[in-house]
Amino acid sequence: MTEPSFPRQFARTRRFRLGTPRRFAVSPGGGAVTFIRTGAGDDPVERLWILDVATGEERLVADPATLEADGEVPEEEKIRRERGREQSGGIVAYATDAAARVAAFALAGRLYTVALDDPAAVPAELDVPGPVVDPRPDPSGTRVAYVAGGALRVVELDGTGGRTLAAPDGDEVVYGLAEHIAAEEMGRDRGFWWSPDGSRLLVARVDDAELERWYISDPADPAAPPRRMAYPQAGKANSDVTLWLVGLDGSRVAVTWDREAFEYVVSVLWGTSLLVTVQSRDQRTARVLRVDPGTGATTVVREDRDPAWVEIVRGTPALTGSGALVWAADSEDTRRLLVDGEPVTPPGLQVGEVLSTDGDTVLFAATDEPTERHLWTYSTEGGLRRVTTSPGVYEGVLGAGTLVVAARSLDHDGVLVDVRREGRRVAVIASLAEKPLLTPRVALMRAGERELRTAVLLPSWHVPGAGRLPVLMAPYGGPATQLVVAARTWWTLVAQWFAEQGFAVVVADGRGTPNRGPAWERTVWGDLATPVLEDQVAALHSAAERHPDLDLSRVGIRGWSFGGFLAALAVLRRPDVFHAAVAGAPPTDQSLYDTYWKERFLGHPDVHPDVYRRTSLIDDAPNLTRPLMLIQGLADDNVVAAHTLRLSAALTAAGRPHTVLPLTGVTHMVSQDAVAExxxxxxxxxxxRSLGM
Structure with a gap:
């Protein structure tokens, strides 16, 4: 029998995500918690579960294996999963009514509902036109809205009364789904919202007619036609997104605002008020609008401006039970929580996300140390209170006094989930994730004058002073993503595996990475290359001073996406420091990426073409003197294959040898087990080979 290997385990557990409970929802009374989880650590099929808080007992609510939902996942659902980097199958998403009595979900394009408050209930399929995408019950739990064929439809819970509320009125129009940049960059993965009384819906109409047309083909199957996609390329047109108030009788009222000045719809909240957050094309101005549900007219509730960009925190805006607006804004180099316009968090505590509101209590995630993410609450009665204290990274959901806490730390594998009432643990939600075959040995440090948060991982068998170790830098190193945290994550496991092969692995979060304050994030504005590369060099040298066994004459670097860009950048511009690189899915030509993300940092390419060129890698091709491996998924619709192919063409034209590893059928996330392994x-x-090991 073949001995199990870490790469094989890493691949078949989908980065140890399988078996991990997630997508928690607390019932309005606080007595139940709904969640999804696969059946085991190597089982890729998500199931729907419910926890009885009083007894601590879990109950399986819906198992795809018993539903005989055969068939292909609809193309629209595949795209939604790709945008969310979803690697599981089965019930990967669900929605409930306001009382959490009914849940709806889609399987293979078919619509299912199940009663959550009846232990004997089994899921029922509703016979509706499909394929079904993103079904959501109304607040009263009497009907379900969903998207099929680009149309928003509704059906009664008993399967009767199915009808179309909004049908596509153009070849490139869809209703009820998020456009590419909303799902990929803004964190908005939906396109319709029920009113609190269930009498109407707010629906996004997305018209992609003006977008660039790109084609994703499979060179391994020349007979297969390419997939045509509408892509919002930097400097080009965005999707035309409008919002409509749609009644159950199909009546429609347009939501009106200055769409020429504010073309981005970032978020929607329909609670005691209907709030829509919009943003200007240059992202320097954002407005929270209150919508009149009767007329569609809007009034400005709040406006924020910033000379670089306005950062909109996930989970905002929110409303407390008394109707106070919950928002986050930057002041004193701190991202602070605001309630009714007043800051309620102190300078130095960086607010990262608003997670829940429970009456007048706000649950949010924040950090005063970049390697840790803690849970906090604020209420007018109780003030500001820190919920978690031990070093780690925490997620949470709060409802009716029931708090679900999901914890990662350096002290244990995977995620530990406990349910609390009045500050006391009353139940645990089990994780079925596999125990990794190795244990990461993470040493956290602050590197250099900028105190770059850095992790160093050495081989478990290494004896200090017994020999020099080649170095492997393994960064992401760019906006929106942190790797250096006080927790065992999938990347620490991969880093430790490389360490066991004989490397000293160094990971550094440089300028531009989150949770160091607004000024730190904005240092990359106008230049996504120079600061991030300088910080990797600084972290490397600082780590070598702390750990003398690091051999700086043999330094490799590997990364994916922005980390892939950074790896290629390193050997092209600093071959004196970096001696080999593996660059996976690197965005080599900044003008080939989307509007929202690239224009945020680099401006409009028509206005700043020099910035785009300086931050791209194509002109650097003649400088390559070190071994470089480029890895590219040919089905990637986020960082398309043209990025790698253009750099490879420039390297070939310059006579610079390099390696290209094309991955057939692979998207931006490597989900195929054999390929990942x-x-x-x-x-x-x-x-x-490149470092002479």
Whole structure:
């Protein structure tokens, strides 16, 4: 029998995500918690579960294996999953009514509902036109709205009364789904919202007619036609997004605002008020609008401006039970929580996300140390209170006094989930994730004058002073993503595996990464290359001072997405420091990425073409003197294959040898088990050969 290997375990557990409970929802009375979880650590099929808070007992609510939902996942659902980097199958999403009595979900494009308050209930399929995408019950639990064929439809819970509320009125129009940049960059993954009384819906109409047309093909199957996609390329047109108030009788009222000045619809909240957050194309101005549900007219509730960009915190705006607006804004180099316009968090505590409101209590995540993310609450009665204290990274949901806390730390594997009432643990939600075959040995440090949060991982068998170790830098290193945290994560496991192969692995979060304050994030505005590369060099040298066994004459670097860009950038611009690189899905030509993300940091390419060119890698091709492996998924619709192919063409034209590893059928996330497993081996072999190991 073949001995199990970490790369194989890493691949078949989908980065140890399988078996981990997630997508928690607390019932209005606080007595039940709904969630999804696969059946085991190597089972890729998500199931719907419910926890009885009083007894601590879990109950399986819906199992795809018993529903005989055969068939392909609809293309629209595949795209939604890709935008969310979803690697599981089965019930990957669900929605409930306001009382949490009914849940709705889709399987293979078919619509199912199930009663959550009846232990004997079994899921029922509703016979409706499909394929069904994103079904959501109304607040009263009497009907379900969903998207099919680009139309928003509704059906009664007993399967009767099915009808179309909004049908596409153009070849490139869809109703009720999020456009590409909303789902990929803004964190808005939906396109319709029920009114609190269930009498109407707010629906997004997305018209992609003016977008660029790109084509994703499969070179391994020349007979297969390419997939045509509308892409919002930097400097080009965005999707035309409008909002409509749609009644159950199909009546429609347009929501009106200055769409020419504010073309981005960032978020929607329909609670005691209907609030819509919009943002200007340059992202320097954002407004929270209150919508009149009767007329569609809007009034400005709040406006924020910033000379670089306005950062809109996930979960905002929110409303407390008394109707106070919950928002987050930057002041004194701190992202602070605001309630009714007043800051309620102190300078230095960086607010990262608003997670829940429970009456007048706000649950949010914040950090005063970048490697840790803690849960906090604020209420007018109780003031500001820290909920979690031990070093780690925490997620949470609060409802009716029931708090679900999901914890990661350096002291344990995976996620530990406990349910609390009045500050006391009353139940635990089990994780079925596999125990990793290795244990990461993470040493956190502050590197250099900028105190760059840095992690160093050495081989478990290494004895200090017994020999020099080649170095492997493994950064992401860019906006929106942190790797250096006080928790065992999938990346720390991969880093430790490389360490066991003989490397000293160094990971650094430089300028532009989150949770160091607004000024830190904005240092990359206008230049996504120079500061991030300088910080990797600084962290490397600082780590070598702390750990003398690091051999700076043999330094490799590997990364994916922005980390792939950073890896290629390192060997192209600093070959004196970096001696080999593996660059996975690197955005080499900044003008080939989307509007919202690139224009945020680099401005409009027509106004700042020099900035785009300086931050791209194509002109650097003649400078390559070190071994470089480029890895590219050919089905990637986020960082498309043209990025890698353009750099490869420039390298070839300059006579610079390099390696290109094309991955057939692979998107921006490597979800195929065999590819994910063997990719680690191929990267390791390349790095060992290139560094003379």
């Amino acid at each position: 063997n990719l680690l081996h191929l990267e390791l072999d390349f790095l060992k």
